[in-house]
Amino acid sequence: MKNLSILSLLMTLVLLSACATLIPIPEPLSTQRSGNPLDAYARVLQTYVNKRGEVDFPALQKHQTDLDSYVAYVAQLKASSISNPNERLAHYINSYNALSMYNVLASGIPKTHAGWAKVRFFYLRKLRIGGKDMSLYSYENDVIRKLKEPRVHFALNCGALGCPTLPKTPFSGAGLYQELDRETRTFFLESRNLHVDHAHKTVYLSELLDFYTDDFITESTPTLISYVNRYAAEKIPEDYALDFMPYDWVVANSAR
Numbered sequence: 001m002k003n004l005s006i007l008s009l010l011m012t013l014v015l016l017s018a019c020a021t022l023i024p025i026p027e028p029l030s031t032q033r034s035g036n037p038l039d040a041y042a043r044v045l046q047t048y049v050n051k052r053g054e055v056d057f058p059a060l061q062k063h064q065t066d067l068d069s070y071v072a073y074v075a076q077l078k079a080s081s082i083s084n085p086n087e088r089l090a091h092y093i094n095s096y097n098a099l100s101m102y103n104v105l106a107s108g109i110p111k112t113h114a115g116w117a118k119v120r121f122f123y124l125r126k127l128r129i130g131g132k133d134m135s136l137y138s139y140e141n142d143v144i145r146k147l148k149e150p151r152v153h154f155a156l157n158c159g160a161l162g163c164p165t166l167p168k169t170p171f172s173g174a175g176l177y178q179e180l181d182r183e184t185r186t187f188f189l190e191s192r193n194l195h196v197d198h199a200h201k202t203v204y205l206s207e208l209l210d211f212y213t214d215d216f217i218t219e220s221t222p223t224l225i226s227y228v229n230r231y232a233a234e235k236i237p238e239d240y241a242l243d244f245m246p247y248d249w250v251v252a253n254s255a256r
Helices: 002-018 038-048 057-060 066-076 086-105 116-124 136-147 150-154 174-187 225-230
Strands: 125-129 131-134 195-196 204-206 239-245
Touching: 002 038, 038 057, 038 066, 038 086, 057 086, 066 086, 066 125, 086 125, 086 136, 086 150, 086 174, 116 131, 116 136, 125 136, 131 136, 136 174, 136 225, 150 174, 195 239
Parallel strands: 204 239
Antiparallel strands: 125 131, 195 204
16 A cells, blocks of 8 residues: 555646646847846846735836846756845845746736645746756755754745735845844734634744744744744743644735
């Protein structure tokens, strides 16, 4: 029976691989607007992202040159060429967020990432990243999470309403520590991500922390509550019960 289960899993993975789609990359950089590609991405954030972190995808789709320019840059740039670790991580975060936007547009601006749409969006649709073709799932789990910086989970944005708020400026290598701290503290200020019910001695957290629990648990933060207490505005008693609020997979489209 166990062998049959393994065989079934392998067959499923093979079938899913056969369904994978490579999203075409934009035209080569030589035909794009000149200048720093990160500046192009900065213009996208400033122009099409509102204060709630939602993207005006229909408007962006009509004026996609800047996003295309940055995505083409990401497709070619090998992150190993970035010697400064903070600059490399900032690049990973910015590129993941930009590729998520690009994937939403290439997917026809779906209403949600839930259900089978989640499999297509994160697993089956591959993008060119640093000369390699990979899914957003692989980019996050096989590349970004390997760096062991749990605060990236409050900076990575896949375009869903449940995601951390997308900032209106790119992350930078020079200010990365402070920026990740800012986004983490901002995340826990929102009631959709953290709610403490003192009457019932229960703390409710975004399901995001359930997805990646192992990344937050260390010797210095042996529980999720102890991790949250490093950033929350008010300390939560360690003996409170813990529950999770469902993640909202609806696409954060400001034009919806």
